[in-house]
Amino acid sequence: MYEGTYTDGASAVRHRVRVTVTMNRLHITGEAGHTLDEWSFSGLRLAEDIYGSDQPVRLAHREKGEARLFFSSQEILDRLIVQAPGLRRRRSLKRRILVQSGIALAALGILLTVLLAALPYAADRLARFVPPWWENSIGVGFMAALEEQFPTCAGPGGRAALASLARRIAGARGDLHGIRIRVLQSRVPNAFALPGGYIGIFEGLIRFAESPEELAGVLAHEMAHVAHRHPMKSIIRQSGYRMIFHVMAGDASVLGSSAAKITETLLNLSFTREAEQESDRTSIDMLNRAGINSNGLPQFLSRLHKADARETSRGGYFSTHPAPEERAQSMRGWVRDGSAAMTADEWKAVRRMCRVAEF
Amino acid sequence: MQTHPPETQSARRMNQHANLGDLFLIHLVNIALKWVTLNIYHFWGKTRIREYLWSQQSYDGDRFEYSGRGMELFMGFIKAVAAMIVLSLAASILLPQVGDMLDLAFILPVAAFSAVGYFLMALAGYTARGYLLSRTRWRSIRFAQGGSAAGYAGLALGHGLLVVLTLGLYWTIRRHILLQYKINNTWLGRTGFVYDGNGKDLFGKFLVSYLLTIPTLGLCWYWYMARDAEYVAAHTRLQNVRFRLTYTGGQLLWLRASNLFLSIVTFGLAYPWVTLRNIRFLFDHLHFEGRLDYELVLQSIEEAPKTGEGLAEIFGFSGSFLGLGRI
Incomplete structure (x- = not known):
């Protein structure tokens, strides 16, 4: 016989009770000796898990709604665990681990589907809905921040040469006529595209280029990013990832949030890879159509890759443009010979663009 | 000579039985499982922590019970994400067009966006609180929240605008209007909590803090919040029970x-x-006067919500309830 308390689920009155365990049920009697209730073993469960040895036992029953039985001692558990299947399940660690890992795997599957398929799809769709004035304002903001950090190179001849090269590459593509190119003072050999058709080329890249065709290759590549609206898509994707991870790393634990960071970086990288391949293909097509020698981009990539292997420059081209050899290799199948990208005078003017500001 | 407090007085306290080691272990296992599941376990981990904490807190000899499920939180979250996607889609189509039409390209969308965002946050907070209450039991009796989340959010937004217009001076008036709505809509079974406080009573002290903010580097607000908490407790009632909060x-x-x-x-x-310290602090300073007539505390027949807290998860917070911890 076990002493405990009982609440019937209808009122907050607490009854002192004596509980006897029979073959297949709990017999609950009140202080006056009258029967209060009978609970069968099947359907019996712990209201919550037991952690410490001093935690009281609280029992609930599938058919008894919100009624509860309390025991300040855990003695009764030792007896019930043998007979009541519900309690056995709740207390069996092995089974719980099995169930939890099953749930975890299913959850992982759902999450991966969302992250790898649903979210990118939604982001690409959403990018089409972003109106031009909005996208443009984002690009203006980014560009202004960059120009604050890196002065713009203003050599007028160079700007005109780049603009006319861009016009040639764009050809009949109307969506690329609004492109705005800035050359920024920095030794880093890199280039980038922003929402709203802004393209930034760092001075370091122009210095590293050995021919105007190499520069044309890079410019066409960035223009292809703009044509595919990659910058906007990437921003939408990243905010989607960030929202999901932010939500799930709810508590401020460093471990959880760094796991989220790593995953986010990996996901972004895989997107970058796809986007680069897409832009490579398009840029070579555009150059071929414009009749410009399209050997420049693969040439530039393998040269830069070799230089990079010698001295790993942080923040360089390959930190944002992965897998150079692979890319150069696949492009070699598509390239065609053609005319020069610029006249010798134009090329000279572009190379000198930043001198004006330097002295 | 040493005197012991009378039995009844110690019984009428909130007592905390949690063990730091246990809670720490649960926390560590949660972190590990979240790693393995790319954080999806979050919802189940949160539920486990709550189940533990609730079952380790007692009033008048009986421990609380948390009966929420991780799956409920997860489904609530999925629903909220779906709603947010639909909303942001609608916003990305509608807002620019409205802006172009009125030629207020920036101000209007931004203002509308913040208002909607604020409304949703208040809505989320109220809904999360309702879920938490509905999953909390004491002596078999479910807590519950009445009122409407949209009504509350409307109140929060409307009076929030007044706070902005008065440069913050309206803040304490609004706080107690919202508290009235929240507390008067809080139920233990069919027994309602009653709050009759009014921000006007605290306005003098509020004004002093407001003026002292800069000279005291904002620290004066701790003293104000202590007064405020004392006031809220003193003006809250549950049947025959009154509350006293004295820190x-x-x-x-x-x-x-x-x-x-x-x-x-x-x-x-x-x-x-940190969690246990917060709870202990509250319980150490919270006193109850009068006793519940338990015969009259009856179970409510209303249904509890099926899923919970989704929107609140998106905003990164969840409901807090009677100081049982902001979990």
Whole structure:
């Protein structure tokens, strides 16, 4: 016989009770000796898990709604665990681990589907809905921040040469006529595209280029990013990832949030890879159509890759443009010979663009 | 000579039985499982922590019970994400067109966006609180929240605008209007909590804090919040029970500062310790006067919500309830 308390689920009155365990049920009697209730073993469960040895036992029953039985001692558990299947399940660690890992795997599957398929799809769709004035304002903001950090190179001849090269590459593509190119003072050999058709080329890249065709290759590549609206898509994707991870790393634990960071970086990288391949293909097509020698981009990539292997420059081209050899290799199948990208005078003017500001 | 407090008085306290080691272990297992599941376990981990904490807190000899499920939180979250996607899609189509039409390209969308965002946050907070209450039991009796989340959010937004227009002076009036809505819609079974406080009573003290903000680097607000908490407790009733909350601004400041320090030096790993300290602080200073007539505390027949807290998860917070911890 076990002493405990009982609440019937209808009122907050607490009854002192004596509980006897029979073959297949709990017999609950009140202080006056009258029967209060009978609970069968099947359907019996712990209201919550037991952690410490001093935690009281609280029992609930599938058919008894919100009624509860309390025991300040855990003695009764030792007896019930043998007979009541519900309690056995709740207390069996092995089974719980099995169930939890099953749930975890299913959850992982759902999450991966969302992250790898649903979210990118939604982001690409959403990018089409972003109106031009909005996208443009984002690009203006980014560009202004960059120009604050890196002065713009203003050599007028160079700007005109780049603009006319861009016009040639764009050809009949109307969506690329609004492109705005800035050359920024920095030794880093890199280039980038922003929402709203802004393209930034760092001075370091122009210095590293050995021919105007190499520069044309890079410019066409960035223009292809703009044509595919990659910058906007990437921003939408990243905010989607960030929202999901932010939500799930709810508590401020460093471990959880760094796991989220790593995953986010990996996901972004895989997107970058796809986007680069897409832009490579398009840029070579555009150059071929414009009749410009399209050997420049693969040439530039393998040269830069070799230089990079010698001295790993942080923040360089390959930190944002992965897998150079692979890319150069696949492009070699598509390239065609053609005319020069610029006249010798134009090329000279572009190379000198930043001198004006330097002295 | 040593005197012992009478039995009844110690019985009418909230008591805390949680063990730091247990809570820490649960926390660590949660972190590990979240790693393995790319954080999806979050919802189940949160549920486990709550189940533990609730079952380790008692009033008048009986422990609380938390009956929420991780799956409920997860489904609530999925629903909220779906709603947010639909909303942002609608916003990305509608807002620019409205802006172009009125030629207020920036101000209007931004203002509308913040208002909607604020409304949703208030809505989320109220809904999360309702879920938490509905999953909390004491002596078999379910807590519950009435009222409407949209009504509450409307109230919060409307009076929030007044706060902006009065440069913050309206803040305390609004706070107690919202408290009235929240507390008067809180139920233990069919027994309702009653709050009759009014921000006007605290306005003098509020004004002093408002003016002292800069000279005291904002620290005066701890003293104000201690007064405010005392006032709220004193004006709250549940049947025959009245509440008394007696901590000073200095004690509150020390709690917050030491918790912040603990969190920083342990990179957030002290979360279980900080949580228990907060709960203990509250229980140490919370007194109950009068006794519930238990015969009259009856179970409510209303249905509880099926899923919970989704929107609140998106905004990164969840309901807090009677100081049982902001979990």
